[in-house]
Amino acid sequence: MFGYWDALYFIYAFIIGLLISYLLMKWAEKASVGTRKEGDGSKIYISGEDQDKVIPQFEHLQGYFTGRHVMWGFIRGINKMFLTFRREHTGLLTDYVSYLLITVAIVLGVMVIWG
Amino acid sequence: MNVLCTTVGLIAIYLYVSFVSLVWDGLDRRLVARMQRRVGPPLLQPFYDFLKLVSKESIIPRDSNKMFEASPILALAASITLLAYTPIGFGPILATKGDVLVFIYLLALIAFIRVIGAVSSGSPYAQIGAQREVIMLASREAPMMLGLFAILWRLAKLDVERPFSLETLYQHNIWEIGTPLTIVGSLVLLIVFVFWLASEIEVGYFNIPEAETEVAEGPMAEYSGRHLALFKLSNSLKEYASASLVVAMFFPWGLSQYLGISGIEAMLVDLVFHTIKVFMILFVSMSLFRAITGRLRVTQAVNLFWSRILSASIIGAILLVIDILGVIG
Numbered sequence: 083m084f085g086y087w088d089a090l091y092f093i094y095a096f097i098i099g100l101l102i103s104y105l106l107m108k109w110a111e112k113a114s115v116g117t118r119k120e121g122d123g124s125k126i127y128i129s130g131e132d133q134d135k136v137i138p139q140f141e142h143l144q145g146y147f148t149g150r151h152v153m154w155g156f157i158r159g160i161n162k163m164f165l166t167f168r169r170e171h172t173g174l175l176t177d178y179v180s181y182l183l184i185t186v187a188i189v190l191g192v193m194v195i196w197g
Numbered sequence: 198m199n200v201l202c203t204t205v206g207l208i209a210i211y212l213y214v215s216f217v218s219l220v221w222d223g224l225d226r227r228l229v230a231r232m233q234r235r236v237g238p239p240l241l242q243p244f245y246d247f248l249k250l251v252s253k254e255s256i257i258p259r260d261s262n263k264m265f266e267a268s269p270i271l272a273l274a275a276s277i278t279l280l281a282y283t284p285i286g287f288g289p290i291l292a293t294k295g296d297v298l299v300f301i302y303l304l305a306l307i308a309f310i311r312v313i314g315a316v317s318s319g320s321p322y323a324q325i326g327a328q329r330e331v332i333m334l335a336s337r338e339a340p341m342m343l344g345l346f347a348i349l350w351r352l353a354k355l356d357v358e359r360p361f362s363l364e365t366l367y368q369h370n371i372w373e374i375g376t377p378l379t380i381v382g383s384l385v386l387l388i389v390f391v392f393w394l395a396s397e398i399e400v401g402y403f404n405i406p407e408a409e410t411e412v413a414e415g416p417m418a419e420y421s422g423r424h425l426a427l428f429k430l431s432n433s434l435k436e437y438a439s440a441s442l443v444v445a446m447f448f449p450w451g452l453s454q455y456l457g458i459s460g461i462e463a464m465l466v467d468l469v470f471h472t473i474k475v476f477m478i479l480f481v482s483m484s485l486f487r488a489i490t491g492r493l494r495v496t497q498a499v500n501l502f503w504s505r506i507l508s509a510s511i512i513g514a515i516l517l518v519i520d521i522l523g524v525i526g
Contacts, residue, residue, distance in 0.1 A: 124256060
């Protein structure tokens with residue numbers, strides 16, 4: 083039997099975990115000095131981004147770190163592979179049909195050899 | 198009765214593992230300090246750190262949203278759930294209720310919760326850290342899963358009932374097959390797993406998401422006080438759980454059968470022996486690795502995983518496949 087799981091037991095274990103960590107958090111809240119949500123120090127860590135400073139005519143920009151950068155390191159790290167794959171995507175229908183034919187030939191070859 | 202046993206067992210294992218993994222953190226800091234000719238902190242320093250963090254004021258950034266405060270709790274909860282599916286010298290507590298896929302899923306879930314907490318903080322540093330975390334996750338999972346599934350598939354050929362159950366690893370191990378190809382293949386996969394473990398706990402080469410000097414602790418940049426304490430504890434638990442997987446796959450032998458004991462005593466002896474083995478594998482994959490390697494750039498790490506470690510994993514898997522097909526020998 084490959085791959086099995088019991089969702090009810092999973093949820094049960096997760097609830098136990100949630101309970102333990104919630105109680106730990108509550109105990110820590112009681113034991114700590116407190117929580118600070120505003121005032122000094124509640125600005126984000128110094129990073130070139132200042133929430134109080136609004137640049138005229140750029141009010142609509144909320145930070146310059148956008149979702150576009152998220153996979154940068156990934157694409158850059160295996161750049162050569164990406165370029166190779168991109169070169170294969172020529173946009174010509176005959177090319178795609180030939181890929182399909184080659185794949186089918188390989189699959190058939192494997193099936194013939196292994197019976 | 199069964200549910201009660203599960204509950205008590207899970208809580209007991211949580212208490213034991215959180216103690217042991219924090220002790221390991223202290224031991225690791227001391228060992229690395231000795232390698233660098235420093236004296237290092239006291240052995241119980243992680244406990245002092247935890248208590249100190251708990252007692253401090255938690256600062257919540259102005260721009261953060263609700264998930265910022267919820268994610269430490271969720272991360273610790275996911276880590277505790279992970280312990281129920283972790284092999285610890287004997288089969289996991291919920292061995293019959295979930296297999297190795299649940300284990301991998303929970304490991305990834307902890308990373309995702311960290312990412313959600315980081316992007317909710319509104320800090321550019323945390324967002325860069327979150328981005329790096331996702332990229333590392335996408336890179337390290339492929340070779341690890343290929344290696345894991347190759348080994349479990351090879352074990353499945355030995356007539357086991359549940360090939361993907363983590364309990365199987367204690368009934369049969371990869372070394373008992375004994376053919377030269379399996380041994381070489383398993384050694385290759387062991388190297389893959391040492392690298393995977395180092396990247397899972399983010400040390401040495403792979404200390405990329407939390408690069409302290411570069412992005413100020415990355416995802417943890419805005420966390421302080423008890424929120425950070427819970428994250429640190431969750432990380433320690435994850436460290437132990439992921440090392441446990443490697444130990445169970447490659448070094449599953451227990452002491453109890455040689456000592457001829459059974460029942461609760463046998464479980465305790467195996468648990469302690471398992472912990473010693475976890476410390477040894479963590480010594481190689483964490484302390485030594487941390488002391489002798491420096492941080493890579495994220496592009497270099499991605500390249501390392503996709504071009505070298507994945508190829509090593511493929512070679513290991515192919516060796517196991519050749520062994521099954523009986524082409525050679």
